[in-house]
Amino acid sequence: MDVEKLYLTLNRILDTHEIREIGLLPYQSTQSDNEYCPFLLIGSNLGIPLEYVDKIYKHAHGIFMNVRGGDNIKSNETVNLLKDSTRCLVIINADCYSALNTRKKLIIDNYINPTNELKFIDLLFTFPKHTKQSIIWFHRKWVILRIQLHLSSNDISQWQHEINITRRVAELYPKNYYAWTHRHWILLKITTDSIQSKSFFVNELKIMKIWVQNNISDYSGFQHLQRCLIRLSQCYDNSFSDFYGISRKDILKKININTQLQNRDSKNSSDSDSIVSLWYKEIQFTKDLILRYPGHESLWYHLRFLSFGWIWLKLSGYLNNLIEYNFNDDGEIDENNNSISSITKKWPESENELEFSRYCINQVDLLINQDNDVRFESMVNQKQNALTYELWISELNDRTKKDTKDLISKLAEISIDSNYYIVQNKKYSS
Numbered sequence: 001m002d003v004e005k006l007y008l009t010l011n012r013i014l015d016t017h018e019i020r021e022i023g024l025l026p027y028q029s030t031q032s033d034n035e036y037c038p039f040l041l042i043g044s045n046l047g048i049p050l051e052y053v054d055k056i057y058k059h060a061h062g063i064f065m066n067v068r069g070g071d072n073i074k075s076n077e078t079v080n081l082l083k084d085s086t087r088c089l090v091i092i093n094a095d096c097y098s099a100l101n102t103r104k105k106l107i108i109d110n111y112i113n114p115t116n117e118l119k120f121i122d123l124l125f126t127f128p129k130h131t132k133q134s135i136i137w138f139h140r141k142w143v144i145l146r147i148q149l150h151l152s153s154n155d156i157s158q159w160q161h162e163i164n165i166t167r168r169v170a171e172l173y174p175k176n177y178y179a180w181t182h183r184h185w186i187l188l189k190i191t192t193d194s195i196q197s198k199s200f201f202v203n204e205l206k207i208m209k210i211w212v213q214n215n216i217s218d219y220s221g222f223q224h225l226q227r228c229l230i231r232l233s234q235c236y237d238n239s240f241s242d243f244y245g246i247s248r249k250d251i252l253k254k255i256n257i258n259t260q261l262q263n264r265d266s267k268n269s270s271d272s273d274s275i276v277s278l279w280y281k282e283i284q285f286t287k288d289l290i291l292r293y294p295g296h297e298s299l300w301y302h303l304r305f306l307s308f309g310w311i312w313l314k315l316s317g318y319l320n321n322l323i324e325y326n327f328n329d330d331g332e333i334d335e336n337n338n339s340i341s342s343i344t345k346k347w348p349e350s351e352n353e354l355e356f357s358r359y360c361i362n363q364v365d366l367l368i369n370q371d372n373d374v375r376f377e378s379m380v381n382q383k384q385n386a387l388t389y390e391l392w393i394s395e396l397n398d399r400t401k402k403d404t405k406d407l408i409s410k411l412a413e414i415s416i417d418s419n420y421y422i423v424q425n426k427k428y429s430s
Contacts, residue, residue, distance in 0.1 A: 028049040
């Protein structure tokens with residue numbers, strides 16, 4: 001089939017139809033009455049026969065290179081050739097820098113509407129392999145910033161569309177680093193000084209709680225949930241610091257110099273209580289998941305983050321001089337309930353965190369003692385993760401050298417990284 005006809009037919013389809021999904025087909029259309037043959041067009045879905053992909057790409061690339069180097073780059077004919085050729089190039093190869101840079105120039109010169117460009121990128125993301133190309137995500141971010149020159153930076157509807165795109169992409173291609181990074185960036189672009197913003201962060205946190213329950217091993221989701229916690233906390237108190245980048249050494253230094261707790265005045269007490277409630281409920285939620293789904297390292301790493309955050313809350317004065325709160329089922333502070341019965345509901349002080357870790361270890365040992373044949377990998381991993389968490393808490397709170405050495409010895413016995421802990425054990429013994 002004539003490659004020129006293929007190229008023109010593909011562009012005609014894209015110009016005259018609102019295509020919402022595109023894919024490659026191992027065959028060509030066999031419909032005799034199909035005016036777009038060999039392409040298959042069903043509703044808003046377009047199928048491109050795999051055997052013609054290379055031909056279309058080479059033809060579009062040839063047109064692009066000839067036109068791009070021409071003198072009359074501003075003529076309507078040249079602009080149309082650039083728009084059509086770059087579109088075909090990017091559909092087939094989303095990592096084509098030259099084509100995307102040319103489309104940026106066309107946007108700057110008002111030959112391409114940036115809103116339409118976002119819709120085009122939405123179409124590209126229906127190709128699972130395109131969602132893993134960093135350059136197309138950077139292009140999308142550039143287009144969004146271009147649109148923002150004329151729109152409010154707090155247009156929640158626009159950001160909600162971006163969230164929906166990243167959510168769909170994450171389902172197409174799990175553990176997609178660029179999609180999650182883009183989603184983190186969206187959170188930072190939304191201000192924290194309006195009711196709409198707060199509602200957005202609350203909803204995003206709820207969505208992520210559902211996501212992590214369905215994707216326990218995907219730490220990407222937990223990282224985004226952590227950023228939601230921080231941004232929602234900043235809605236309650238804009239002075240709440242983003243402690244990403246603060247190391248354990250920084251925490252120890254702050255503890256060792258006996259930093260005085262800040263006293264929150266009465267008008268901010270309700271906001272402080274809301275922040276404490278938010279983090280406390282997340283710690284409970286995570287511990288429940290750890291007990292329900294034993295052996296998942298991602299859950300324990302998330303608990304580390306929360307424990308780190310809890311210490312940061314204490315050092316920043318949000319815990320009101322360590323007065324323990326109790327919460328009812330709605331997560332509000334309950335002044336009438338003075339008992340906390342569950343292991344997951346204990347106040348997240350270091351001793352209670354160590355108690356939770358030991359409880360998990362005892363549960364594993366009890367199960368193994370009841371049945372000597374039980375050697376499930378998840379049980380072994382649960383014990384190792386609990387010991388590692390206990391070691392982390394111990395070092396964070398500067399416990400005795402003997403406690404730390406005992407934990408490292410236990411890890412050296414069961415860990416798949418036993419050599420590492422054996423070396424660490426020798427350091428403590430010397």
